[in-house]
Amino acid sequence: MSLQQCKVYVTRVIPQPGLDILNQQLEHVKVNTQDHILSRDELLANVKGLDGLLPLLTERIDAELLDTAGSQLKIVANHAVGFDNIDIPAATERGVMVTNTPGVLTDATSDHAWALLFSTARRVVESDKFTRDLKYKGWGPMMYLGGDITGRTLGIVGAGRIGASVALKSSGFRMKVLYCDEFENQELEKEIGAQKVDFDRLLQESDFISVHVPLLEGTHHLFDDNAFKMMKKSAYFINTSRGPVVDEAALVRALQSGEIAGAGIDVYEEEPKIHPELLTLDNAVLTPHTASATIETRTKMATMAAGNLIAGLKGERPQNLLNPEVLDQ
Numbered sequence: 001m002s003l004q005q006c007k008v009y010v011t012r013v014i015p016q017p018g019l020d021i022l023n024q025q026l027e028h029v030k031v032n033t034q035d036h037i038l039s040r041d042e043l044l045a046n047v048k049g050l051d052g053l054l055p056l057l058t059e060r061i062d063a064e065l066l067d068t069a070g071s072q073l074k075i076v077a078n079h080a081v082g083f084d085n086i087d088i089p090a091a092t093e094r095g096v097m098v099t100n101t102p103g104v105l106t107d108a109t110s111d112h113a114w115a116l117l118f119s120t121a122r123r124v125v126e127s128d129k130f131t132r133d134l135k136y137k138g139w140g141p142m143m144y145l146g147g148d149i150t151g152r153t154l155g156i157v158g159a160g161r162i163g164a165s166v167a168l169k170s171s172g173f174r175m176k177v178l179y180c181d182e183f184e185n186q187e188l189e190k191e192i193g194a195q196k197v198d199f200d201r202l203l204q205e206s207d208f209i210s211v212h213v214p215l216l217e218g219t220h221h222l223f224d225d226n227a228f229k230m231m232k233k234s235a236y237f238i239n240t241s242r243g244p245v246v247d248e249a250a251l252v253r254a255l256q257s258g259e260i261a262g263a264g265i266d267v268y269e270e271e272p273k274i275h276p277e278l279l280t281l282d283n284a285v286l287t288p289h290t291a292s293a294t295i296e297t298r299t300k301m302a303t304m305a306a307g308n309l310i311a312g313l314k315g316e317r318p319q320n321l322l323n324p325e326v327l328d329q
């Protein structure tokens with residue numbers, strides 16, 4: 001079949017330059033133009049007979065979906081760097097290529113981790129509300145005291161692309177950086193004197209802990225009651241990775257009991273649900289999984305995903321192929 005004739009489905013409106021790439025080369029591009037996440041039934045109904053699918057992290061791509069799409073499906077081009085929403089072995093078994101969007105969202109995501117770090121430590125959201133509510137009646141020496149940032153210890157859990165980027169941005173604040181990861185990150189050690197330590201030491205010594213691990217069996221509930229208990233009572237916890245890396249109920253307990261000082265959270269255990277008590281806590285700053293949400297970054301993610309999709313449909317090797325084994329089949 002010619003490239004033009006390939007059928008493609010995009011599960012949500014993405015920035016126009018990404019859609020332009022698809023529309024310039026394909027005649028049958030269907031986009032879910034409703035501004036909501038598709039239900040499972042809607043998704044399954046729309047994947048039948050596709051050659052290529054461009055989903056978001058909100059869509060579960062599993063064996064059932066791949067079989068519903070049919071054996072002509074060539075590629076699933078995820079519009080995200082994380083790919084825990086996709087059953088890669090199931091795709092590989094069926095000869096379907098899977099791609100993601102690494103690199104282009106590293107800075108936006110690490111910037112957001114810093115935004116959460118500042119907002120929690122300096123109580124920006126709480127004090128903004130206080131000011132807007134016209135409660136500010138004059139300067140007070142005990143008003144909205146937060147925690148120092150400059151010169152403190154930053155603990156990075158997962159020193160891959162995004163974790164390393166958060167760490168490197170700390171140098172203006174003269175922070176000591178600890179990290180834990182399976183691998184040594186020599187760039188971090190050389191550039192900012194970061195020290196690789198074990199998880200327990202990182203928990204015990206860090207003033208700020210920022211999480212950047214992928215969601216895997218081994219990282220599920222990495223942060224549980226025990227982990228929060230090991231942290232300093234003055235510590236702040238930042239998560240821009242994946243929600244299920246944290247036991248959200250344990251996080252709520254830690255914030256309520258003063259086990260930790262505060263948390264900046266962008267991702268949730270059962271998105272879009274959020275633990276109801278987390279919503280009531282002033283020492284938590286919450287954002288709706290928007291760490292990569294800048295116009296520039298989302299545009300790059302869209303064009304990258306579209307480029308991967310087109311390459312896969314042409315029978316070429318997409319730039320960000322996660323399961324190269326399919327090409328050897």
Ligand code: GLV
Pocket residue numbers: 057079080081082083105292
């Ligand atoms: C966002 O969470 C992503 O994985 O791109």
